[in-house]
Amino acid sequence: MRPDSTEAAHSTEHATRDSTGHATEPTQTSPVVPLDTEQAANPDLTGTKAANLARAAAAGLPVLPGFTLVPPPSANGSGADAGTDASTEALRAAWHRLAGSANRPLAVRSSSRHEDTENSSMAGRFRTVLDVRGWDAFTDAVREVLDSAALDPAALDPAALADGDRATHDNACAPHDAAMAVLVQPMLHPEVGGVMFGADPVTGRTDRIVLGVAAGGPADLVDGSTQGVRYRMTRTGRLLDRDPVEPRGERLLGPSRLRRLAVLARRAAELFDGPQDIEFAFDADDHLWLLQSRPITAMAARVPRGARLLGPGPVAETFPGVLQPLEEDLWLGPMGHGLTVALDILGAASRRTLRSVPPVVAVDGRAAADLVLLGVVPPRHRVLNVLNPLPPARKVRAAWRLGRLRTTLPLLALDLMADVDRQLTELPAPARLSSGQVLDAASWGRRALSALHAQESLAGVLLGPGDETTVAAEALAVLTEGRAADIGDAALLAAHPVLLGLFPPSLTATAQLPPTTAWTGVPRGVSSLPVREGLRLRIRWVQEMQAGMIRAFGARLVAAGLLDDVDRTGLLRWSELVAVGGGGALPSDLAERRPRRDREALPTAFRLADGEPVPEPARQPRRGRGRTGPDAGQGAGGGSGGGTVWDGLGPRPERAVLVVRVLDPALAPLLPGLAGLVAETGSPLSHLAVLAREYRVPTATAVPDATARFPQGTEVTVDGGTGDVKAAETTWSADETAGGDDGRGESPAADQRTGDPSRHALRAHDPSAHDPSAHDPSAREPSAREPSAREPAAHDPAAHDPAARNPRRPPPGKGASP
Numbered sequence: 001m002r003p004d005s006t007e008a009a010h011s012t013e014h015a016t017r018d019s020t021g022h023a024t025e026p027t028q029t030s031p032v033v034p035l036d037t038e039q040a041a042n043p044d045l046t047g048t049k050a051a052n053l054a055r056a057a058a059a060g061l062p063v064l065p066g067f068t069l070v071p072p073p074s075a076n077g078s079g080a081d082a083g084t085d086a087s088t089e090a091l092r093a094a095w096h097r098l099a100g101s102a103n104r105p106l107a108v109r110s111s112s113r114h115e116d117t118e119n120s121s122m123a124g125r126f127r128t129v130l131d132v133r134g135w136d137a138f139t140d141a142v143r144e145v146l147d148s149a150a151l152d153p154a155a156l157d158p159a160a161l162a163d164g165d166r167a168t169h170d171n172a173c174a175p176h177d178a179a180m181a182v183l184v185q186p187m188l189h190p191e192v193g194g195v196m197f198g199a200d201p202v203t204g205r206t207d208r209i210v211l212g213v214a215a216g217g218p219a220d221l222v223d224g225s226t227q228g229v230r231y232r233m234t235r236t237g238r239l240l241d242r243d244p245v246e247p248r249g250e251r252l253l254g255p256s257r258l259r260r261l262a263v264l265a266r267r268a269a270e271l272f273d274g275p276q277d278i279e280f281a282f283d284a285d286d287h288l289w290l291l292q293s294r295p296i297t298a299m300a301a302r303v304p305r306g307a308r309l310l311g312p313g314p315v316a317e318t319f320p321g322v323l324q325p326l327e328e329d330l331w332l333g334p335m336g337h338g339l340t341v342a343l344d345i346l347g348a349a350s351r352r353t354l355r356s357v358p359p360v361v362a363v364d365g366r367a368a369a370d371l372v373l374l375g376v377v378p379p380r381h382r383v384l385n386v387l388n389p390l391p392p393a394r395k396v397r398a399a400w401r402l403g404r405l406r407t408t409l410p411l412l413a414l415d416l417m418a419d420v421d422r423q424l425t426e427l428p429a430p431a432r433l434s435s436g437q438v439l440d441a442a443s444w445g446r447r448a449l450s451a452l453h454a455q456e457s458l459a460g461v462l463l464g465p466g467d468e469t470t471v472a473a474e475a476l477a478v479l480t481e482g483r484a485a486d487i488g489d490a491a492l493l494a495a496h497p498v499l500l501g502l503f504p505p506s507l508t509a510t511a512q513l514p515p516t517t518a519w520t521g522v523p524r525g526v527s528s529l530p531v532r533e534g535l536r537l538r539i540r541w542v543q544e545m546q547a548g549m550i551r552a553f554g555a556r557l558v559a560a561g562l563l564d565d566v567d568r569t570g571l572l573r574w575s576e577l578v579a580v581g582g583g584g585a586l587p588s589d590l591a592e593r594r595p596r597r598d599r600e601a602l603p604t605a606f607r608l609a610d611g612e613p614v615p616e617p618a619r620q621p622r623r624g625r626g627r628t629g630p631d632a633g634q635g636a637g638g639g640s641g642g643g644t645v646w647d648g649l650g651p652r653p654e655r656a657v658l659v660v661r662v663l664d665p666a667l668a669p670l671l672p673g674l675a676g677l678v679a680e681t682g683s684p685l686s687h688l689a690v691l692a693r694e695y696r697v698p699t700a701t702a703v704p705d706a707t708a709r710f711p712q713g714t715e716v717t718v719d720g721g722t723g724d725v726k727a728a729e730t731t732w733s734a735d736e737t738a739g740g741d742d743g744r745g746e747s748p749a750a751d752q753r754t755g756d757p758s759r760h761a762l763r764a765h766d767p768s769a770h771d772p773s774a775h776d777p778s779a780r781e782p783s784a785r786e787p788s789a790r791e792p793a794a795h796d797p798a799a800h801d802p803a804a805r806n807p808r809r810p811p812p813g814k815g816a817s818p
Contacts, residue, residue, distance in 0.1 A: 031087045032094040033068045035185075045070055047111030047181040052272070052293045059271050061264065061290050066185035067094050068111060069142060095138055098184060105131045105187035108141040110148060112180045115294075125668055125691075126180075130219065131187050142182050149180040188289060190281035192252045193217035194228060195685040197296055198265040198275030201693060202637040202684065202721060204302035204609065206275060208240070209233050209265050212685035213252045218279045218291065224663025224682035224689075227702050230634065237262030243634070260288050268293050275299075277690070298693035300637055301609035308357065309616060310368040311605045314376060315360055320504055322365035322596050324570035326577065327507055330546055332367055333574075334446050336360040338453025339374070345458065346402065349373055363613055365596040371605060406462045413455050413531045420448055420538045424545060430552030438549045439581045445546040446574075452539045459532035469529055471501035471537045477523040479513060489513050497541060498526060505543035507550055507570045553577070562586055571595065600641040600675070600698075603719065615640055615721030633703030633723035636677075636684035637693040642717035642728060643675030645710045657718060659710050663688040663701060671695045676718035678725050680706045693720075700725050 033040050033050075040046050040054035046068040057063035069091060099106060110126030127148035129141035194213035199206040214221045214228035221228045229252055230243040237259035246252065253261070261280065268276040272293065279292040315335070323332060339359040343349050349357075353373070360369050371377045423444070430438055475498050482492040493499050493511060503511055526537065554569030557580070563569065569577070571593045572586075580586055587593075606613040615635075643655030648670055655675040660667065663682030671677070671688075674697045682689065682701040692699040698720035706725065710716050715728035 030090045031070055032090050033070050034094075035063070035066050035068065040068060043113050045181070047113050047183070048115060048294070049109065049292060050111040050181060050183045053183070053290070055271065056268065056290055056293055059267070061267060061271070062288055063290050064185045064188065066098065066183060069182040069184065071180060092135065095135065095184070098186060099133075099138075103133055105133050106138065106141075107185050107187045108132050108138065108145055109183045109185075110145050110180065111183040112149065125665070138184075145182050146180060188217070188281055188283060188291075190217040190289075191215070191284050191286075192257075193219075193279070193281035193291075194221055195683070196261055196265055196278045196280055197685060198269050198278070199296060199299060200232070201296055201299045202635050204300040204614070206302065207235055209235060209237075209262060210685065211253070211261065212683040215252060217281050221683055221685070222279070222687045223665055224679065224686040226683075227681050228683050230683065230685075231258070233258055233262065235262060235266060257282065257286075257288075264288065264290065277685075297690065298637065298696070300614060301612055303607045303609045303614050307607035307609065308373075309371045309377060309605060309607060310361065310363070310602075310613070311371045311376065312366065312368050312602045313371070313604065314369040314374055315367040316601075318504065319367040321506075322598050323362060323367065324365065324507060324596055326550065326570045326572050326574060327505070328362045328365065329574035330442070330446065330550075331449065331505060331543055332360055332362055334449035335453045337450045338455075339457055341450070341454040342457040342461075343373065345405070345454075346461065348375065363602060363608070363611075364599055366599065366602045368602055368606075377605070402462065405458065409455070409458060409462055410531050413459060413535055416451060416455060417534055417538055420452065420542065423448075424541060427545065430549055433549075433552075435553060435556055435581060438553045439578065442546050442549045442553075443578075445542045445549075448542050449539060452535050452542065456532055456535035456539065459535060463531055469524070469533065471498065471529065471533050471540070473521075474523060474526070474529065475499050475501045476514075477521050481523060497544075498537065500540045500544050501537055505540065505547055507547050508567045550577075553581075567595075568593075600639065601717070603640045603721070613639070615719055633678070633700040633706070633725065634684050635719065635721045635723040636689040636699035636701050638677075638696050638698040638720040640717065640719045640721065641675045641698040642715065645712050645714040645716055647707075647712050650712070657710075657716055659706050659712075659716075661707055665691075671697055676700075676716070676725075678703050678706045678710065678716075678718060680704070 033046055035050065035054045035057055037054075041051050041058065043051035045051075046054070050068040053063050053066075095106075098104070108129045110128065112126060115126060125148075127145045129144055132138050132141045192213060192215055194211055195218055197210045200208040200210050209232070211231040211233070212221050212228045213231060214226050220226040229246060231253060232240040232242075234240065237255070239255070239258055242251075264280065265276070265278065268278060268290070272295065275296050276293045277296050278290060281289050281291055283289065315332075318335070319332065336358045340354050343359065344351060344354055357370060357373060359373050360367060362368070369376070427441060433441065475496075478496045478498055479492065479502070482496070487495075489511070492513070499513065500511075502513060526534070529537065550569055551566060554563060554566040557563040557569065558566055562580075563586075568590070571590065572580075576587055602613055603615040605616040607616060608614070641655075641657075643657045644653035645659050646653055646656040648658055648660060648667065656673075657676035657678060658667070658670060658674055659678045661680045663679045663686050665687050667688060668691055671692055672695055674692075674695070677688075677692050677697050677699040679699075679701050680703055684699070684701055686701070689699055689701060698718040700718055700720065700723040703723065703725050710725065710727065717724075717726050717728055719725075
């Protein structure tokens with residue numbers, strides 16, 4: 001039944017009327033502020049929730065009548081105390097006028113100035129007491145709401161928890177915060193209600209409106225106890241999809257209601273200068289009521305039109321971790337230039353595109369590739385590409401080059417490998433080189449890597465995988481024999497540089513060989529590797545040479561008093577390091593620079609919005625649940641991540657993914673620092689999902705049988721964009737790394753370091769070429785194509801020269817200037 005606004009008439013004790021009949025501000029002696037007064041719109045007095053409703057009511061939006069019990073201004077000694085007889089009398093009079101002679105039930109809600117703000121919603125963190133009848137129950141409800149102002153740290157503004165530091169209770173909001181007011185309105189028993197977002201908080205689309213709707217009102221929806229029905233519509237109210245699909249005749253929202261909600265969303269956005277998170281309800285008379293309005297917090301950045309489709313797939317095996325700035329310049333740059341050269345030769349893209357679009361980039365230190373440019377995914381407009389005569393014409397021109405290159409590439413690659421081997425073998429140890437020669441060696445490595453990456457990529461496309469012998473297979477065979485002979489890891493690495501193929505390059509990390517493996521066959525020597533694998537191995541040797549050179553140069557900077565730690569060399573860019581070598585000063589901000597922290601793995605496919613990766617949604621079915629698989633849930637935002645499943649009861653893992661049945665708001669204290677949140681029920685628009693987005697916790701709701709499928713201790717990944725939750729694959733298992741009879745079985749361990757671009761137009765690495773058998777380079781004398789076992793490739797992290805395709809220059813250390 002529609003509430004009668006006449007029963008909410010206010011006493012002249014608390015509000016006077018001007019000549020026009022409009023309410024004026026209440027006197028300073030009353031703790032009661034009616035919603036239809038100008039003073040009610042002051043959030044510092046009545047709290048943000050009540051102030052927003054007061055502004056909405058003044059603008060003509062459908063708001064229930066009511067009043068706010070404001071805290072006494074006891075801090076400055078003025079005003080009435082809520083406990084005085086006069087204040088109690090005023091409160092009782094306001095309650096009586098709102099409840100009426102029929103003792104209408106009331107809703108008693110919090111209204112703190114710290115909630116419902118642009119920075120933090122604090123959704124569900126304070127108490128709401130519904131269906132309150134009688135004076136004694138009303139006063140008890142008011143006390144219960146006020147008691148909820150004693151905040152726990154997790155209820156604080158997420159901005160206060162930046163950088164992982166949890167603010168203390170005293171630093172943010174004291175118990176019974178002086179900003180806490182109590183909002184009182186008639187209790188509405190709606191037929192249908194829910195939550196409406198004036199923009200899509202997961203995708204950032206401002207031309208979409210997302211609703212979570214349930215029969216009976218929004219209470220069960222926002223507390224996570226029910227999933228409800230999720231609607232998506234345009235700003236004009238045109239329905240796009242529902243999840244789940246409702247049977248005809250049982251739809252909660254018909255076209256008329258959708259249009260009215262769209263109007264409400266637009267008007268609220270105009271009033272509050274931005275899309276709103278709205279709680280609404282339709283009563284039995286089909287009247288629409290605005291119950292709450294607040295800014296949408298933690299809304300995903302909108303992906304700009306034309307943003308590139310990126311993903312770690314083709315390069316993650318080479319650079320699985322976070323690269324520091326100097327590592328990025330030394331290793332990712334040469335890879336990008338080499339791939340550009342290969343793409344140009346293959347005619348895979350126009351030169352204008354290749355000049356403006358790098359095939360690989362770093363996103364907060366994580367390597368990612370352009371998936372369309374490298375042919376990992378097809379272009380979006382296939383028909384237009386077929387009709388466009390330029391790509392076929394370009395490929396016809398490339399075909400002539402490729403016909404000749406297919407014959408000559410093996411010889412060119414052998415010549416390049418011999419040149420690299422010779423220069424690495426002749427290169428003295430860093431201690432025997434001047435500082436200038438050290439930098440020259442690193443610079444030569446950049447040019448060498450560019451040429452090696454270009455030929456390695458072309459070999460994958462034109463020559464295929466060869467006999468399927470891989471660097472990882474050879475290295476694992478060497479490792480197995482060495483472990484059987486009880487040789488230590490350091491001695492193995494010194495004698496067999498092929499083992500460098502088992503772990504990625506690093507300027508700071510100590511080499512870690514995998515655990516003991518099962519028998520994988522006998523080593524067969526580096527010369528047994530096919531052309532592409534031989535090129536790969538040289539890439540790894542050059543990277544390790546560069547790492548050694550940079551560490552040596554950094555040690556000299558420390559000895560000269562310019563650096564306090566060798567590891568801080570990695571915080572420089574290559575150009576800055578070269579400038580220091582030329583007598584320049586270190587960057588003035590070097591002391592403030594911090595190493596890039598290990599961040600969550602990048603999504604499989606994503607686009608950048610304001611520098612942040614936004615997962616690419618899977619193709620949605622035209623009708624139905626719109627999920628990426630039968631076991632997927634609903635993405636609630638927060639990005640993507642992964643860690644160890646935790647049920648919230650036992651000891652908390654370092655990177656905990658909380659997996660629960662219900663999105664209970666009481667779980668809010670556990671949100672800071674979570675690596676993911678998964679629930680079997682609930683809606684992306686529930687209070688806990690809103691808070692999780694504010695804390696940037698990847699969240700998936702409505703995941704079928706999540707607690708059974710992902711028991712405690714399971715390693716999982718969570719995609720907050722698509723709702724996908726997957727158990728992570730493990731690596732370096734002895735059983736997995738064991739091959740067949742000849743040790744040439746596929747291995748997940750090898751999969752992390754190798755790949756095969758021949759499966760697409762061009763890929764930097766191919767996960768299909770994984771093999772855990774290996775060879776022993778010590779079984780023969782070192783050749784011109786293999787660095788001496790007694791003097792393995794020196795380690796140096798220098799980068800590449802984008803202008804050079806052939807690294808042939810005098811070996812570093814011979815005739816180099818000091």
